[in-house]
Amino acid sequence: MAPVGRPRSDASHAAILKATYELLREEGLARLTLDKVATRAGASRSTLYRWWPSRGAIAMEATLDMLNRELSLEPKGDNALAEFRRLLKSVARAMRGSTGPIMAGILAECQRDPETLRLFKENLVAPRRAEVVPLLERGIQDGSIRPGVAPHTILDLTFGAIYHQLLLHVPTDDAWMDGVIDILVNGIAAKPTA
Amino acid sequence: MAPVGRPRSDASHAAILKATYELLREEGLARLTLDKVATRAGASRSTLYRWWPSRGAIAMEATLDMLNRELSLEPKGDNALAEFRRLLKSVARAMRGSTGPIMAGILAECQRDPETLRLFKENLVAPRRAEVVPLLERGIQDGSIRPGVAPHTILDLTFGAIYHQLLLHVPTDDAWMDGVIDILVNGIAAKPTA
DNA sequence: TTGAATACGAGACATGTCGTGTCGTAATGT
DNA sequence: ACATTACGACACGACATGTCTCGTATTCAA
Structure with a gap:
């Protein structure tokens, strides 16, 4: 002992x-x-x-604290959809600084080292989703999100969009994120009869 | 001469x-x-x-033909939104084979070599978008897509979602892509009064 | 037919990074 | 004291990179 x-x-x-x-x-x-x-x-x-077993593992550990500090989810009294909206904008804002390129680098490293990918999913993706998925489920119950959508798919789309900009080194601003959220919330289909 | x-x-x-x-x-x-x-x-x-100036450049050239062959956009008589839907599903399907990991690898290489990123955007992203953006604009005019959404943002979202699964090595199937498209088209907000 | 110009395959070279191993020393428990 | 483990310094082989030289091959032009 x-x-x-x-x-x-x-x-x-x-x-x-x-x-x-x-x-x-x-x-x-x-x-x-x-x-x-x-x-x-x-x-x-x-x-x-x-x-540490690899370069990716060191970078992951060095980054996690900072990320966890930058991205704290503080629930307010709003409905769940409004809260989710705030969360997305704060993530996008965080990625605008020096954190963005670091995240892109980690995603790249994940492609050459399966162990780093495992650490990434286990220590970053999974815990985050474990927080946000219940939020979205609450949104279905409080009537702000329509039933029938899979919370995980919502996250695939939104975080996918953010990753997409990171990896292609396209700078984002609040207006872009507003556009993403608008599409996510309202869809792109023309209303049946406005 | x-x-x-x-x-x-x-x-x-x-x-x-x-x-x-x-x-x-x-x-x-x-x-x-x-x-x-x-x-x-x-x-x-x-x-x-x-x-060739770099490993990324060789890989890019070797991959482009194959991609251009796999992903041909053949317009049918449908409305633009239906056509876009078909396009997305064919892309997702193509990424399910050995092409997916290759694309993920190229995206990773883009993070370590700016020149490879430039080639990627110039030879792959830009030409594709130049085809698809007009399609979406046509969708706005033929009434299948509501006005006010930026075509480029639609692509950020949808291709972002696909890249997201590629980079995290999450296998996709038609059901997943259907879920993505459903959210994209209809949004996640509860209908005012069903 | 000769010669200049360019591409080719083979391979040497210095550099940098990796992963492992060895050594002497430092710090803890028994 | 002694076993045990961590530490810093350093050496080693393996591999990939980017650049270079060499002898040879292929083309056009004089």
Whole structure:
């Protein structure tokens, strides 16, 4: 039970994550090397490899805290649809800063390393959806969202749109997000008889 | 005017693209190296570097023909919205095969090489949109799509959703695409009074 | 027929990154 | 004290990159 031997250095751990995060902002995940991280953190590459299996894993851990801090879902008294609308705009706004390119980099890394993709889905996508899906279900019950739509599909569409802009490096603004939400809410079909 | 010297070898050119395409299907863009391409094509790396600036550029050229063949937009007599619906389903279906992972790999490569992103937007996104945007505008005029929605935003949403599934390696089926289209067409808001 | 110009395949080279391993030293429990 | 584990520094082979040189092949023009 009692852990034996020299304990893990919290200082090193923190320094590594800090260095990783700084380098992510400066150069992006594509040009991040474990050597640069180790050097800046004053650590050795052995230590990095001891605790993380891959570059993606380090970047993920370094990014998660920041994301979780930037994107807090604070429910207000509104109906669920209005709340969802606010959530989307706050996400889009967060992606406008240096967070956007970092996210795009992580998505790219996920394509070359299945383990990073697993971490991404497990630590970011799944927890977020576990929060938002009930919100959308509540929207169906409080009458703001029509029944028959799958909450997950709503999220595929909306987050898909945001990812799309991120990956193609198309800057977004509030007007664009308003357009997305308008289509999502009202659809594109002409009204039967206005 | 008259080109002087030994002309470019069409055989080599074709062999390189063929080898690239095969390797893309077998291992994906992430594990594609120019060395493997050259070896399989019976060419030398010098030749690759002479004609293409980067790995992404080769992969792009090798992929474009195939995509352009797989995704042909054949207008039928329907109204524009119905035609758009068919287009989306055919895209989703195409992405279900080995084309999907290749596209995801290209999107990933775009994050590490701006030149590849430029090629992607210029040779794939832009031409496609140039075809589809008029289709959607026609939909506004023939009364199947309500006015006030930006065609480009419709495409951000729908292709965003498809990319989203590709990047997260979520397999799609016709039912999922139907759900996406239903939301896109009808929106998620509860009808005022059914 | 010769020669200039260009492409080709083969392969060498320095560089950078990766993943692993070794070493001496530091810090904890028993 | 001693076993155990973490640490930083460094070395190693493997691989991919981008550039280069070489001898050879193919074309046009003089």
